[in-house]
Amino acid sequence: MPGVLPLARKSLADSWRSTVAWGLGLTAAIMLYLPLYPSIGGSAQMQQMIDALPREMTKALNYDQIATGTGYTQATLFGLIGFLLMSLASVGWGAAAIGGDEESGLLELTLAHSVTRVQVVLERALALLVRVAALSLLVFVLVLGLNGPAQLGIDVGHLAGAMVHFAGLALLSGTVALCAGALTGRKVHGLAAGAGVAVLGYVFNAVGRQAPDLEWLLDFSPYHWAYGNSPVTNGANAGAAAALWGISAILVVAAAVGLQRRDVGS
Numbered sequence: 001m002p003g004v005l006p007l008a009r010k011s012l013a014d015s016w017r018s019t020v021a022w023g024l025g026l027t028a029a030i031m032l033y034l035p036l037y038p039s040i041g042g043s044a045q046m047q048q049m050i051d052a053l054p055r056e057m058t059k060a061l062n063y064d065q066i067a068t069g070t071g072y073t074q075a076t077l078f079g080l081i082g083f084l085l086m087s088l089a090s091v092g093w094g095a096a097a098i099g100g101d102e103e104s105g106l107l108e109l110t111l112a113h114s115v116t117r118v119q120v121v122l123e124r125a126l127a128l129l130v131r132v133a134a135l136s137l138l139v140f141v142l143v144l145g146l147n148g149p150a151q152l153g154i155d156v157g158h159l160a161g162a163m164v165h166f167a168g169l170a171l172l173s174g175t176v177a178l179c180a181g182a183l184t185g186r187k188v189h190g191l192a193a194g195a196g197v198a199v200l201g202y203v204f205n206a207v208g209r210q211a212p213d214l215e216w217l218l219d220f221s222p223y224h225w226a227y228g229n230s231p232v233t234n235g236a237n238a239g240a241a242a243a244l245w246g247i248s249a250i251l252v253v254a255a256a257v258g259l260q261r262r263d264v265g266s
Helices: 006-014 016-040 044-052 055-060 069-104 106-111 117-147 156-184 187-208 212-220 222-227 238-261
Strands: none
Touching (some): 006 016, 006 117, 016 069, 069 106, 069 117, 069 156, 069 187, 106 117, 117 156, 117 238, 156 187, 156 222, 156 238, 187 222, 222 238
16 A cells, blocks of 8 residues: 555545534534523523532533533533534544454455554554544634633633543543454444443543542543543643543554454454
8 A cells, every 4th residue: 555654544535524524513512502601601590500400410410610611611512512422423433443344344455455453553543543633623723713702711721731631531432442343353342342431431420429438430430530620721630631642542552462463354
């Protein structure tokens, strides 16, 4: 296969439609939620509504933060709809990267073109990273554009730090899916593993915030690693970011080693 990074380029070319579709979904969500803040945020009525909700619900959904522009953005966009859309996109791409290709027979065809299995994993992981980064950049630009009109009061540096967490959290679910697909050769296993990490991370965060006796669950929640410090309000946390991105790197290495050591198509 001629050229530089041919597998990554082909993967990006083959998936541009889905990337655009997910970008449109994120754009719609941002345009739906963030412009509403001036009419509901920071008002006495809004605080009364929050106080009237069950405490467990407000803590699980992070609605205890939405009286401020930064907290509203964190809870509604980054912590809920944005997290959902980015996780779905990343898990789907990750599961299809190796497991999906092997199920369809394309992986064996690819390996017949003088490329190594390690190269396949690394370039497919790079394509996943590029797509996640592109969507995260889109979110950054849109939120920054609405920051003034929607009266969100977000510091640009803190928003940039939040994007590091946002992208890292999505990428983690995607690399779990990629790794599971590479180890098993099955797309469904990748989907289950990636979705499981995203869902359990969210659930562990929601449950762990309910009572001091359950706080130990937070240590096992990538969602909490990413958002426990409220990065839209406080900026990036270096340790949390390192954990998210570092584990993704380890998963890619594990996928490469696993694919290298097993029979393809068996």
